[in-house]
Amino acid sequence: MLRFVVFAVVLLGVCGCANADAAPVAELTSPDGRIRVSVEAGEAGAFYRVDFRGEPLVARSRLGLMFKAVYGFDRNLEIAEVETAERDTTWEQPWGERRTVRDHHREMAVTLRATEGPKRSLIVRFRAFDDGIGFRYELGEQSGIDAVEIIDELTEFALPQDYQSWSIPARGWNRYEYLYDTGPSSDVHSAHTPITFKAPSGAHLSIHEAALVNYAGMSLIQKRPNTFKAHLAPWSDGVLVRTKAPFVTPWRTLQIGDAATDLLNSSLILNLNEPNALGDVSWVEPGKYVGIWWAMHIRDRSWGNDTIHGATTSETIRYMDFAAKYGFKGVLVEGWNIGWDGDWYNNGALFDFTRPYDDFDIAAIAAHGRKVGVRLIGHHETSGDVSNYEAQLEDALDFYATHDVAQIKTGYVADGGRIERIDDHGIRKYEWHDGQFMVDHHLRVVTEAAKRQISINPHEPVKDTGLRRTYPNWIAREGARGSEYDAWGIPPNPPEHTAILPYTRMLSGPMDYTPGIFDLRPNERPPLRADMPRNDPRSRLETTLAKQLALYVVLYSPIQMVADLPENYEARPEAFQFIVDVPTDWEESIAVAGEIGDYVAFARKERGGDDWYLGALTDEDARSLTLDLDFLDGGQNYEAQIYRDGEGAHFDTNPYPLVVETRLVRQGDALTLDLAPGGGTAIRFKAVSVLPAVAGK
């Protein structure tokens, strides 16, 4: 619904120059006035700054672009024109953390004109929301500029002082799969986005980007102390982006809030993305799934076609029956196709995406799936050989579509910077997972999949920048250290990891974290065979059992894996019930409490129902949280089905004690959650009718 729109074209000199400085300044404030962006330009170049609550949040920071063979926008610039607008609309997501999203922003499009060299101009468009700002570059049509090769983006983010920071290093061999570094911002050498900060004033800030298309992914590199510069992932030959005028860059985003939970309740990234381009997407189905996957990570099965091959017809049917029994929608099967023998992570060229192994009868599996109402979930591991994958892509998608597959997990297991492609000369080149080549590749896969009504969940992906709004079949992705690291990682994910992810990785979009492991010490079991020892027992789940349940509410994804082996669930039916019940699609979501790296609590209302759910978790410290249940609907009783850490529970020494209890609650009640070290609480608030005689707390 469009509330009102105001357009104003402001000429230089009448631009709202509140600053007494000689350099002309263009300013923009958020609708509530608490965030202000100021832009200036002159001989030294163009700069912006951001103030929040009347204080500097981001200090004077450079803007600009440089090209290889065309004059760029570096120094000697002036503000030629400023155009403003205000928009207040709402829109609906076909699936998501919430159904309805409000987009209320003020916009300022600043035209920078060069005062040296050939006549040229560049627009920097800013949008200010109450929960942050975004800005992007727009190079319009202009004489002399057609095809361009971008060799530098000059964007900086200069912090006025040390902020506490949470980040992962960029351009490392392990892509995004690092534990978060916590410490002063001046210690951050390089970082992927989202990168999150807390200022001494208590203000929170997270830097990221939105709508990454036709461009290279941006990481940050610290230039001068506390000045971070955009560092785009280059092509193999060193050029950053190949494009042509007119073009727009992704939005550089700064999510801003008073409290840590303000970051979690922001829809800024989605609001800066283009609307749905796919039309009817009713075929995109959120849901829970199981998989022949964890068994390989904990060395019960193998990917390759040997005597303990995981991907067999009978195993898949067994998992399908288990899924059907509990209402889960799909079964992921890895290791089904030719190419997995030996060290498959070096075998990229050998993968065949239309030829299963002999022991995987895909037609029979699809038939059984139709019978029990469970789909096969596809798997396309590339080991980074993207040329091989792209050559087979259309046939591979058609093949799966033939067998009722509606969702595919893709994979790009390869060191950072080692994605292989064969160029036009036939020469092998190596690219970055977040370079322009892969940005384009992922969109190619998503759009081709959409033609077959298939959703895509890439692992080892490019980071999420909100494109699920434009392509709602881009259903989830990995792009951080997930639970597989608990199977073999040294160290495994420590307790604080899932208390940091919501404030960093999860700001970018859903994550296929693959939670819900019930055997928390899988490597302490004796090996199944002498020549296949277990992983190091230091690899384990550093959570309590209750926290595994809480993850389903805390780490949002429209597709959630029920990741453990079926037998481990059936051994703990009282805990499993929560997973059986918890939805994956929501009417509304509210982060109700939390601090970065310490704890978090989310409340979410199921879509198409009346129930609410809550998930809370803590790091290695025990915590007692008293929450007001003011998110519940008024005039409604709820039976709170509480799954909490039992007496003496501790992630390290005693992770299993779990208490399941119920209470009647109403909106406005207070509830105290006692979280064990590395623990959590999961609650289903089941809407109930209660006869007066039985009412009570």
Add this chain to the structure above:
Amino acid sequence: MLRFVVFAVVLLGVCGCANADAAPVAELTSPDGRIRVSVEAGEAGAFYRVDFRGEPLVARSRLGLMFKAVYGFDRNLEIAEVETAERDTTWEQPWGERRTVRDHHREMAVTLRATEGPKRSLIVRFRAFDDGIGFRYELGEQSGIDAVEIIDELTEFALPQDYQSWSIPARGWNRYEYLYDTGPSSDVHSAHTPITFKAPSGAHLSIHEAALVNYAGMSLIQKRPNTFKAHLAPWSDGVLVRTKAPFVTPWRTLQIGDAATDLLNSSLILNLNEPNALGDVSWVEPGKYVGIWWAMHIRDRSWGNDTIHGATTSETIRYMDFAAKYGFKGVLVEGWNIGWDGDWYNNGALFDFTRPYDDFDIAAIAAHGRKVGVRLIGHHETSGDVSNYEAQLEDALDFYATHDVAQIKTGYVADGGRIERIDDHGIRKYEWHDGQFMVDHHLRVVTEAAKRQISINPHEPVKDTGLRRTYPNWIAREGARGSEYDAWGIPPNPPEHTAILPYTRMLSGPMDYTPGIFDLRPNERPPLRADMPRNDPRSRLETTLAKQLALYVVLYSPIQMVADLPENYEARPEAFQFIVDVPTDWEESIAVAGEIGDYVAFARKERGGDDWYLGALTDEDARSLTLDLDFLDGGQNYEAQIYRDGEGAHFDTNPYPLVVETRLVRQGDALTLDLAPGGGTAIRFKAVSVLPAVAGK
């Protein structure tokens, strides 16, 4: 003198394959057999490893090169041919740490042939010395390959485990001017070379390069834990190196030794450089110099032409007279030319290298210099605007030559990656201080200067790779944190800095460290004028007075600055005597004791004389060193003039106590040096004749 030369061409299969592995292996050992290099090639690519004392020192590490539009050398390679040789020669330096250098090595040229794609081959030439190895790539003439753009060098240095490491980060804003990080090698994210390691076995290793011409400088980046990859400084458009076949790359060098001092006594880098190309270089004069320089850093004077301009005719003459009085050869004057007003570090385009300020009468200064036997030392600060400098270079050199200038200090003050050049389209581009553009630029300056019999000393330079052998007028350079950081750096150089430099930066070549400050607390003085406050008093010299003297022997340079204000020297004549005496050119140099980061002691014999000198220094810990004076010449008496820390001396609380004493010593005597915290000892061993009646210890 050529001892013997053996050539052998060895065909594949008869190549000394000592390894039982299927992949053919080429092996090379050092003359003493203690270092072994093994090379293999196959489907995965080409690899080398280095063993020392029978144990792995560098594990299996990748080799290779990749080009933009031409097939490179990555995977699918085989060893086609191996050619070996052994050489044992000596050669003379016109100036240096020693006169005579022995070059005894065994060489192996391995021809790698591609087994995929177009017919092509690449030679990897290895040389093994007793003090380490070097290897380089050589692409010969071959069809289909002419002009090439190198987009990746695949060279790796894989350590078999964590080594203790000393390094500075690469690609930072402050170029090479960082304090050294000490810690496990797996913590090193990126590093410039030299980078130095100590293995758990006690073996020492330093990685660097030799003969950096027609190529980009190599820094290292840690790919997988403890695997370091070559990271060449790219051109602004992302290409690493532009060259044409046939070409050779710089030598990648691994200096190896049992003890830390073995690294200091190595001539590996020089031995891998080409012989002198300039012919008669008797006009290159080592010596000591003073300068109108420190006064600006401690805020007594200014570079710009204001009321306290340092670079005036009268000041220069005053410094010339001071130099003449004590036998120093030159006076450096900074701030003499148009362009220094305001923030000169952003003023690159304004510098004029042939127009002095009005108060600098260069002709009068040159005349006075001729009278007193002291030359003006030139100064060309560019502030990174290299196009401006190159446009004026020849005129600037001619201008200086006209005024008897025989030595120029050049400067490139600009953030890392912000060297400015105007490209062929007239577009401003930014380059790295160690990219191919600057490698070429420095050589241009050195060769143009040689035509005018001028020597060059660049500050903010490209790192030293031994090219002083080929161009003996490339007399010194900065390229690390020098004593100027004690004037205004926060922190200043800590005591351990000069105990690390010898084992890192100094392995690459001489450094213009500019030592010899006698007022160790310059910022505790009251300001000269109210509007020019002193720097933060935390900036100070964190050494004792004796250590300042020791630096003249410890940190080798053919040109040593006598850096402090004349009045501070004349206030301490007993200490100053050592600086007056100490030479800057040597017949021989021997590192006699030391451990990285802790302490070091060098003994050097003056060239053209009989005296020896010794310099020893320590970090923040006091140390007692007992040294055998076995380096002294036999059959000779020496009066040891010892300048040592006095009772209670301490770099932090009591830096000035100095004792000057003499003793008679002979070869083989032992001498115990007591070094205070942050202290040192400097000794002149004056060769004397002693009549029997007076002989004694």
